[in-house]
Amino acid sequence: MHLMIVESPTKARKISSLLGSDWTVRASIGHIVDLPEHGLGIDPATYALEYKPGERGKKVLAGLKPLVKSADTVYLATDPDREGEAIAFHLREQLKLKSYKRITFHEITAKAVEAAIAAPRALDLNLVHAQEARRALDRLIGYKVSPALSNGS
Numbered sequence: 747m748h749l750m751i752v753e754s755p756t757k758a759r760k761i762s763s764l765l766g767s768d769w770t771v772r773a774s775i776g777h778i779v780d781l782p783e784h785g786l787g788i789d790p791a792t793y794a795l796e797y798k799p800g801e802r803g804k805k806v807l808a809g810l811k812p813l814v815k816s817a818d819t820v821y822l823a824t825d826p827d828r829e830g831e832a833i834a835f836h837l838r839e840q841l842k843l844k845s846y847k848r849i850t851f852h853e854i855t856a857k858a859v860e861a862a863i864a865a866p867r868a869l870d871l872n873l874v875h876a877q878e879a880r881r882a883l884d885r886l887i888g889y890k891v892s893p894a895l896s897n898g899s
Contacts, residue, residue, distance in 0.1 A: 749817035751810065751837055753824050757854060761823075764856045770813055774824065778803035779836045781881065786889050788882055795878055799840065807840055814841050821863065826850035828880070831873035838869065 748769045752758050755773040762771040779797040781787030787796045799807060814820055822837055824830035834848055847866035851858040 747817055748819045748821065749810075749813050750821040750823050751834075753830060753833060760854050761859060764854070764859055770817070772810060772813065774806055774810075774833055774837060775802065777829075777833055777836065778806050778840060781885055786885060788885060793882060795882060797836065803840075810837075810841060814843065820846045821849050821866070822846055822869075823849050823851070823862065826852065828873040828877040831870050832877035835869055835871075835874045 822834040849862040
């Protein structure tokens with residue numbers, strides 16, 4: 747069995763209808779990890795982000811783990827933008843994938859999906875780092891600058 751993980755349940759259903767019975771397609775439903783709800787979630791000395799699965803992420807991961815164990819091949823088919831790349835990266839990390847194939851496509855057609863499956867690529871860590879930098883800036887501005895601006899300081 748081949749397992750393909752996409753972001754959206756709607757995409758999962760459509761792609762399932764294009765692939766054969768030896769495929770299982772599931773959705774991550776977006777990001778599976780995030781910075782903690784309370785606190786900065788960033789190490790001030792190194793700027794390392796402290797990602798943790800939320801309740802939804804824990805449910806998604808719990809559903810994916812047994813499928814990963816029984817899969818011959820895992821395809822990370824999240825969107826080809828920085829958010830999708832970060833989601834694929836976090837799926838790889840959280841599911842402890844030693845072997846996987848990263849694929850992307852710009853349309854959900856049999857031809858596009860088959861072409862993507864035939865041409866897997868490596869994770870684009872530049873896109874992952876760009877998303878993480880954006881997330882860090884959002885958090886730093888939100889926690890450090892916004893209160894000062896609100897107080898008129």
